[in-house]
Amino acid sequence: MNAVLKKVNSVFMSLVAAVFLSPIVLMILTSFKPEAEVLNPASVVPKHWTLANYQYLLGWSEEAPFGRWLLNSFFIATSVTLLVVLFSSMAAFAITRLRVPGGNFVLGIIVASMMVPGQLFLVPLYLMLSRLHWLDTPAALIIPATAGGFGVFMLSQFMRAIPEAIEEAALIDGCTPMGLYLNVSLPLCAPALATLGIFTFVGSWNDFLGPLVFMDSVRNYTLPVGIALYQSSYYTEYGLTLATSVLATSPLVLVFMAFQRQIVESMSSTGLKD
Amino acid sequence: MTYTQRRSAAGLFFLAPYAFSFIAFILLPIIVSLCLSVMQFDMTAPHSVKFVGAHNYQEAWKDDYFWQALRATFGYVVLMVPGLIVTALGMALGLHGMARGRNTVRALLFLPGMLNVAVTGILWQWFYNGEFGLFNFVLKHLGLNAAPWLSEKSYAMPSIVIMSLWWSLGGTSIVLLAALQQIPKQIFEAALLDGATGPALLNRITLPLLRPVLLFVVVTNTIAGFQVFGQPFLLTRGGPELSTRGLVQYIYETAFNNYRLGYGAAMSWMLFAIVAVFALVQYSFLRRSTS
């Protein structure tokens, strides 16, 4: 690409980013407005800045404080992410690189399973977790989450995109399957692994139905679910809802930044960075 | 043991942890729901549970609301999936071409996807509000006519799609970007030395190499599109006149508001059949067109 085109591209992408960002800026600004002011589209910037919404959220402690929920969320989302990335990459590696017999058929089943609406699993899953005595423990949110087909499908497609020549070269060098997995496939898929990690983390963090249905004690809720208890079921307190969302999402943004750094580092180490 | 045998044995070892979890937490519930779909199973009438064969499927076939929900779902998929793939591919190529600031822009694009869908719904409901909302306020100030964003049948689904695009574009873009970044730079350099130019590079190198990931993105987004629930539910509750009530919302209401699990399961399997046909077509098409 020539330099002018590059410049135009950068400007355009920045514009797009600004458009995407603006509702979020609006959300953050609105969370600092008093409730009487929130729905006024004429003034985007608060006339009276207030921390009342945040004070209300952070200052109210019942069975569980904010910190406990943050801890739960963090523990659950991290565990789910690690397990999903590990299990999915192993399975994808077995299917695409080790060419396990019937592997493509297995992948077909996995993809097909994604087409069944998950809402119907709720009842059987609840009964199963109840028999396992996992209800009201983090296991109920962690272990079943590793069964999703998204990660296996995604990593299979990414591994297929790796030129076979690279793998063959490694095999000629006498690489074992484990060596191939650890030293060739994983590093080459690092951007995909990090992307899957982000998706899994965000999905687990924002899961609403799971914690509500599988957890019985408020102490065991995750942050977005626990913090949502402050909102009325009947009406929307806009300032409060948006402040809630800012609080529940900001840890995610931190984690995303860390992951992103990881992508960049992993690429420079594999020599793929341009 | 031959090499192939050893490789297969290793393959089973690598597959085992996921397979175990899959069988327990996906396959088993799927079998349960398959059984439910041939039963009359109402959670609030535990004494009248019985086997009814294909009755639930026949009922769906004759149910106007089922077809209406299916139409709404198709309306969403037809607008959303192509729109999302094209814009996301554009964004990924744009991001890939950025010399500086790529990480910042990528983070900003993905930011909406990190909000949970409930907050997104509340925010956009206010944006779209016909009389007192933000968009029409801006339109009026620009001297334009206010739009009935969510209250006209012809506007409602496109409005839902715009919100969904804002919400999910970043995620799909970063998958495609990751795939672009995975293409070894040497391949491009070789092609450039051969005198290839922009469009040719895209057609001959980028898209073919992207093929497996593109297939993944198209198939998963089609599946997600057919299962759309949260976005219309939060913005319009399925209105106006049920024109945006998708199939999964109808299934959800049947199974959990009306407690008719059997009928809900049967409709889920009909949805499954439709999605499966689409996915198969896409699969064979994307395989053939690029090989």
Added chain:
Amino acid sequence: MSIKASLGLLFLFALILGFGRTDFQCRSVGGHRSVTLNFWNGFTGPDGRIMLGLVRRFNEAHPDIQVSMQRMDWATYYNKLMVAAVDGRGPEVFVLQSSSLPRMRRAGFVSNVTDLYQGANAVPVSDFDDQVIDQVRYGSDYAGVPLDIWPFGLYCNADMLRQAGFVDSHGQVRAPKDREEFLKAARVMQHMGPDGHPDVWGYALTNWRMNYQSILPQFDGHYFSDDGKADLTNPGNIAALKFLQSLNEGQRLIPPPENGLGWVGYRQKKVAMVIDGIFMVGDLQRLEDFNYVGFPIPTLGNHPGTMAESHVLCVRSGLDSVQQAAARQFLRFLSDNSIDWAKAGQVPARKSVRNTPEFKAMPVQSAFAQQIPTMKYLPKSTIIFELNIELDLAVEKVIRGRATPLEALKVANEHVQAFLDRDKNERTGVDAL
């Protein structure tokens, strides 16, 4: 910042917030408890907070009983309640909306608490209005204790109403009394914007179907005939729907139809009057410079009246005698202390509680409560959810001008009759209603 550093930082953040508080645990009030009651409800937000306060007071007063409350939004709540019930591990005590009690009861999930209304320490039946206690009465049995009543009423912007001249002899703002005054108020308070489109509206619809249902009793409308058939096309139903239709079509008194729009406009001071439930009052209490006032719904039909529902306290079936006794103590406590609950934006179900000066000092609550003698509940039916969906659709079609009231209600009636037939065939429960 590396991934390790940022994760470490988060972890530290969590630790400080989590353990840096002295109020981490509030459950350890005096030693070992012999009975534990799980109490589930859909009270999130400010009302959940008040309910939690009541639970805490109960726990302090009863050292042998531990009540722990779990709350979630109503939609998820019913899902979870049902799933847990199928598994036999539901809560010992829970709250149901009166309209869903018939179905939950048929599921065999709700036990009778008839003995609570008998004996020396009874919750007196006479302390409830007839139609309220009727919601839990099945023959000679009682399936729960009504905690509150939520009538629908008229919320007004007091400043606008005063400007429009609705002031009584004491200089207080007063409500439009009847249909004529209501229409006049709606017209006078409408303000035309520079583009020829009103920028302030006198009246706006909130939830269309609920607006319709809340004026239905005034027109003598009903849902089922005496012999249990769907009867949505009765003259009262049509008259009420014609009235709503006329607001939009003939008179241009409401903004272009959009569901749920009215309340946002009311909060923004761009709508002067809306009809909604008492539970919305909590939203207004936080608005500092908003001068709101609540009234009974004006007589738009033949006589005063509105729709109401209740939250009902229920006990799960299959408890042992110790749990049953504890659950009854808890129910009685909540019912006796429901004045606290009124602060959450509810009208207590007990007459004696409503007669306290404390309740009378709550302006909107007591204004809406004036309608209790004339209010009507939804019928005790197991297909209320289906019925409401059909009504949603019928009312929407009429307000948008896509069908006449008779056409729309006819279609709804056919569907509802089909639901009734199916319900009869498919869902034979523990006992008939």
